[in-house]
Amino acid sequence: MSLKSADKKFVWHPYTQMGDWKKWNNRVIVKGKGFYLVDTEGRKYLDGIASMWCNVWGHGQNKVGEAMVEQIRNLQHSTLFGLANGPSAQLAERLAGLAKGMDRVFYTDNGSTAIEAAMKIALQYWRNKGRDAKKEFISMERGYHGDTIGAMSVGFIESFFGVYKTLLTKVHRVPSPLLYGTRFKHEGELAERCLEKTERLLKERGEKCAALVMESGAQIAGGVVIYPAGYQRRIAKICRDHDVLLVLDEIATGFGRLGNMIEYVAQRSQPDIVCFGKALTGGYFPLAVTMTTDCIFNAFLGKYSDHKQLYHGHTFTGHPVGCAAALANIKLYQERNLIQQINANSKYIASRLREFAKSPIVADIRHKGLLAGIQLARNGKQIVKLKNNERIDYFIVQESLKMGVHQRTLGNIMMVIPPLAIGKRDLEKLLDAQVQILRKVEQLS
Numbered sequence: 001m002s003l004k005s006a007d008k009k010f011v012w013h014p015y016t017q018m019g020d021w022k023k024w025n026n027r028v029i030v031k032g033k034g035f036y037l038v039d040t041e042g043r044k045y046l047d048g049i050a051s052m053w054c055n056v057w058g059h060g061q062n063k064v065g066e067a068m069v070e071q072i073r074n075l076q077h078s079t080l081f082g083l084a085n086g087p088s089a090q091l092a093e094r095l096a097g098l099a100k101g102m103d104r105v106f107y108t109d110n111g112s113t114a115i116e117a118a119m120k121i122a123l124q125y126w127r128n129k130g131r132d133a134k135k136e137f138i139s140m141e142r143g144y145h146g147d148t149i150g151a152m153s154v155g156f157i158e159s160f161f162g163v164y165k166t167l168l169t170k171v172h173r174v175p176s177p178l179l180y181g182t183r184f185k186h187e188g189e190l191a192e193r194c195l196e197k198t199e200r201l202l203k204e205r206g207e208k209c210a211a212l213v214m215e216s217g218a219q220i221a222g223g224v225v226i227y228p229a230g231y232q233r234r235i236a237k238i239c240r241d242h243d244v245l246l247v248l249d250e251i252a253t254g255f256g257r258l259g260n261m262i263e264y265v266a267q268r269s270q271p272d273i274v275c276f277g278k279a280l281t282g283g284y285f286p287l288a289v290t291m292t293t294d295c296i297f298n299a300f301l302g303k304y305s306d307h308k309q310l311y312h313g314h315t316f317t318g319h320p321v322g323c324a325a326a327l328a329n330i331k332l333y334q335e336r337n338l339i340q341q342i343n344a345n346s347k348y349i350a351s352r353l354r355e356f357a358k359s360p361i362v363a364d365i366r367h368k369g370l371l372a373g374i375q376l377a378r379n380g381k382q383i384v385k386l387k388n389n390e391r392i393d394y395f396i397v398q399e400s401l402k403m404g405v406h407q408r409t410l411g412n413i414m415m416v417i418p419p420l421a422i423g424k425r426d427l428e429k430l431l432d433a434q435v436q437i438l439r440k441v442e443q444l445s
Contacts, residue, residue: 024398032059035419035426037406047419048400048407048430053220053252054283055419056329056338064282067328071321080107080318088318091326095289098330099262101270102291106310107318111251112146114275114288115213118247119150120312121273121292122211125245128299128308136205137169138212138244142176142222145213145249154213157222172205174198174212178225180364180375191228199238206242211273216248217263217368223413224366224373227267236269245272245296251288255279256342256420259369261333272296279420282329287322338421342370345427349416352431361442372416374438378445383412386444395444396437405433414438 012018027039035058036044047055057064071087078085092105106121108114119137126134137154139145145155152161153168161168175194177187184190202209214235219225239246248271253263256279260266264274273296277288302308316322333339346369356362356374363377376383376392383392393409400407407430409415414437418430 020394027401034058034060035422043404045401045404045406046426046430048405049415049417050419051283053257053417054278056279056282057332057421058419063332064284064325064328067324068284068321071324075320077316077319077321079315081313085318085320085323087320087323087327091323094327094330095276095291099274099291100265101293102274103294104292104297106290106292108288108290109286109314109316109319110146110288111275111277112148112151113314114251114277114290115145115151115154115249116148117290117312118213118273118275119154119211121290121296121310122245122247124310125296125299126210133208134210136172136209138172138174138201138205138209140176140214140219141173142178142219142225143213143215144219144221145215172201172209174201176219176222176225177228177231178223187228191231195231195234195238198235202238202242202244206244209244211245211247212239213247213249215253216250216269216274217253217258217260217267218371220252220371221410223410224371224415226366226368232264232267232269236271247271247273247275249275251275251277256333256339257369257371259339259343259346261339280329281322281325282332285319285322285325287319287326336421342420345422345424346370348424348427349431355435356438359438359442361445362438370416370418370420373410374414374416376412376414376441383441383445386441388444392441392445395441399437399440400433403433403436405430407434
């Protein structure tokens with residue numbers, strides 16, 4: 001069976017209506033070169049979504065790949081259950097140096113499982129401290145933290161997870177500071193109202209809440225919500241004031257996406273627990289980490305019979321190949337001054353977004369670093385379908401592929417979220433394609 005037919009017949013794709021998949025004649029990717037993906041027909045597509053927000057360096061030979069090959073030659077896999085391995089120990093030390101205020105690293109294999117570990121750590125921390133009543137969680141509306149049960153509970157988005165409600169644990173929610181669509185005219189006024197409601201909830205439930213969980217710097221899957229200046233820092237203070245742990249999710253927003261290596265450092269909002277993933281390995285290997293302070297870690301120490309140890313683990317925890325990739329990836333960030341390049345490209349994106357702002361169907365634009373959300377609406381009404389009754393997200397995906405660009409939307413929100421090391425020419429091509437598609441949507445909506 002050929003690659004072309006095998007993929008279409010047997011693979012069940014994520015977040016995809018497979019009934020529609022057949023009529024799209026979708027591509028099967030067999031190779032990557034630079035920031036492009038190549039299909040079975042030799043057609044090239046600019047990777048406009050960073051391979052689901054994780055790719056840093058593009059595709060092809062580089063020091064990250066070389067480090068993985070070298071590690072495979074020496075040690076393919078070794079468990080962390082009762083043993084240690086060199087790359088995981090080295091990476092933990094490196095991360096502790098980068099993530100200021102964090103001291104311990106627990107390894108998982110993806111963002112969802114990193115959040116699950118964070119929730120279990122927060123819950124057991126309070127139990128180990130003799131405060132069993134603190135077992136509830138607080139999260140932000142519009143938050144997204146992954147697709148496993150705990151992650152869905154704290155990052156509930158109705159359109160994604162509504163069917164799974166009976167599986168989920170109850171979580172208290174505080175408002176998200178998205179100005180668009182509200183009655184507020186100024187971001188500061190909205191932020192104050194959101195903070196007031198957050199503090200009120202923590203006053204009411206603080207004695208029973210283990211932690212507040214939120215994305216760091218911005219919410220992405222929930223609609224590209226960029227936090228106002230100082231907002232996250234004030235959330236951190238409210239948590240401290242009410243003895244509630246702060247769990248920050250930097251799985252998608254850390255490692256440069258918003259223009260900072262470690263976003264919470266730039267936000268001046270010290271967490272108790274923080275999760276990293278996606279760009280941690282440059283997108284080359286499934287690896288994530290949950291980091292804690294020594295204060296959290298020390299609560300798990302004691303005699304074995306005390307049952308204070310963390311009852312959590314994965315077969316591939318601290319996978320040496322993934323850790324080797326992450327070590328090489330972090331080194332490349334420094335050698336190539338990647339954060340500086342990201343901020344230069346961010347300025348270029350800001351200049352190009354002025355073109356989008358002139359469109360009669362662009363209702364709002366939210367941007368920071370290498371992330372932008374362009375909200376499409378006509379006469380105050382969200383554009384969901386075009387005049388020909390085609391879904392707008394389907395239309396944008398298919399038109400992009402015709403132009404040699406792969407991109408996805410969040411419903412009626414066009415996204416700019418390229419590979420972190422993308423060059424100026426490829427970034428220009430991505431934005432040019434999006435402008436062209438915007439013009440077509442103007443005519444068809």
